[in-house]
Amino acid sequence: MMVAILQYTPAILDGLLTTAIVALLSIIGAAIVSLLLGVFRSAKRMSVRAAAGGAVELLRGSSALVYLFWAYYALPALMPGIPRFNPFTASITVLSLVGGAYGAEIVRGGLQAVPRGQFDACRALGLPPYQALTRVILPQALSQIVPGFGSLAVDMVKWTSIVSFVGVQDVLYVANSVRSITYETVAVFLVVAALYWVLCLFVSLAFHRIERVLPLNRALRASRQSTEAPLNGRPLSARPLVLQQ
């Protein structure tokens, strides 16, 4: 029964590539959005904090699916002069924003986990706030942020399946076409499920690699290696098992 769908392998691989590109771009977008929103949510000024908090709650209040439909079908009607989003841009924008809202909470948690004394030390040394953030606080917070963001990234790979609704020809879109031609429903969806699963595994492994090169983790490893027996290549921070969606 698999033979019938084998001839569509190139099309399915094309779709997989599209899914991978959408996932990669939206994960990068979400990283940027979550850093911005997360830092603003921890800002000293009340108004900035409230605005960022409002944006996060708004974006998390509904599923990415609802926002995608609104951005693609309803938003152009509100702005007649501006040309319509193409499906690809709309998808990546919405996924980045919604993913960023979830990521902002991870970033905020990571910033809170940095000991209070570090902030005071930056102040005492007279570091400008921006430098204090980028040179001192964030490098330490990243070892808290990256594991959480990794499991969000895995979720985002799964979220990309919604882009087929606005006509992006991702792997699910192609699979539906192949299904309607060959009627090999079970085989087609088993293949697609396996492809998504592997893609998720790949993203998860990639984040394990990133965790290993983080400044704080590297420093910790170096200090441990000088005192104890060397670690057998395991990443230092354990991954959280429960995913948030």
Added chain:
Amino acid sequence: MTWDWSYAVQILPDLLWGVWVTVVVTAACSAVALVGGLGIAVIASIGGRTGRTCMRAMIELFRGVPILVLLYFGFYALPQIGLTLPPIAIGVLVLGVVYAAYCSEVYRGALITIPTGIHDACVALGLPTRVVWLKVLLPLAIQRSMPALINYVLVLYRQSAFLFAIGVPVLLARAQVAGYQSFRYLEPYTLAGLLYLLLNIPFVYLLHRYRMAHVEANA
């Protein structure tokens, strides 16, 4: 194209019907997820190595596959193997089972954190296993997992919009139909978005109230 109030009012009853379906679907999915998750956690904890491995495999499977793929699978593939269910049943089962896997992790965490002294006390009192589970361990585990479980109910409510893909008349599906019929998408999708956001408020209120009660009980 600008906002048309009379059209918005005209489609509102239809959308509110969709809200009702969304609430019913969320309740049904939550029931499946919460009860199923508890079942999975108990089986994994008393089933020995085989039970644990099976449950682990199921959780890993659902973690890597999008809900949409599972929904399509249930909708298109199940009839081929002779199992024809109405779309709403397929939707409830798929969402319910996937989140049962997630919820089982919460229950498992709660079961692990129950102090060993309680187990010892049950053994010392000579309580039968059934009583230990039903009257001691499960009530404790459920109480401890409650905030995380309510959070999953909220997630389920947001994810229920996906069921429009297999034709369940949830709020998003109603908006889409209204849009198709009149070629006006601005009002249906905007109203649907707002209704989805508004409906969060009761959930967030419940969560907040539960957390308050929990904190007070512990203080």
